[in-house]
Amino acid sequence: MGKLVALHLKMIVTIVDGGTGQDVVDFSKEAGAVGGTILHGRGSGVHDAGKFFGLDIQPEKDIVLTLVPAEMELSVMEMIGKGIKIDKPGNGVCFSIDIEKAMGMTSIKSFGETKTMDELNS
Template sequence: MSKLVALDLKMIVTIVDGGTGQDVVDFSKEAGAVGGTILHGRGSGVHDTGKFFGLEIQPEKDIVLTLVPDELELDVMETIGKGIKIGKPGNGVCFSVDIAKAMGMTSIKTFGETKTMDELNS
């Protein structure tokens, strides 16, 4: 059996303070997304540096990746933005990236248009 490939998705990338990534996933689910992936990183922006007893502190960040069908993109981004109060400086950043093809998601049939790998190769 040929693998299913989802076409024309959006990947919403949200970068927030460490420990708040799960909130982003919850907000995205509230707007219709299936879930998300939380990655951990370190901030290096103007709001992210400080010193404690002479040692430089680089705060932890959560990077949340959320794949959604094109028609859910704006609703999910708006719900995340309201939920994390993105208008307040230092509360995070959220942007989307076009994804032409993706495979491997267990809920791939919920992602709009799908084709098999055989169909794409012919």
């Protein structure tokens, strides 16, 4: 049997202040997601500008990537948005991207439609 490939997923990208990425993962799990990946970055938006002793400060950001089946996208985004109070300026941004195919997740069978690589190549 070939490797399993999950089809028609959504990747929810959430950008929040550094140190709050785990909260995003927890909120997404409450809505049924399996987990997420937290990346670290620097902010440069209007709410990120700051000075300390005359030096520009670039605040740390957490970027959380959450893969979900397409049918879970809105409920997970809603839970994340509510949890981080996204409607308050400066609390973060959340958006989704279509993912046609993905492989390598240990819980791939929980991601809705799957096919083997052999099936996709035939």
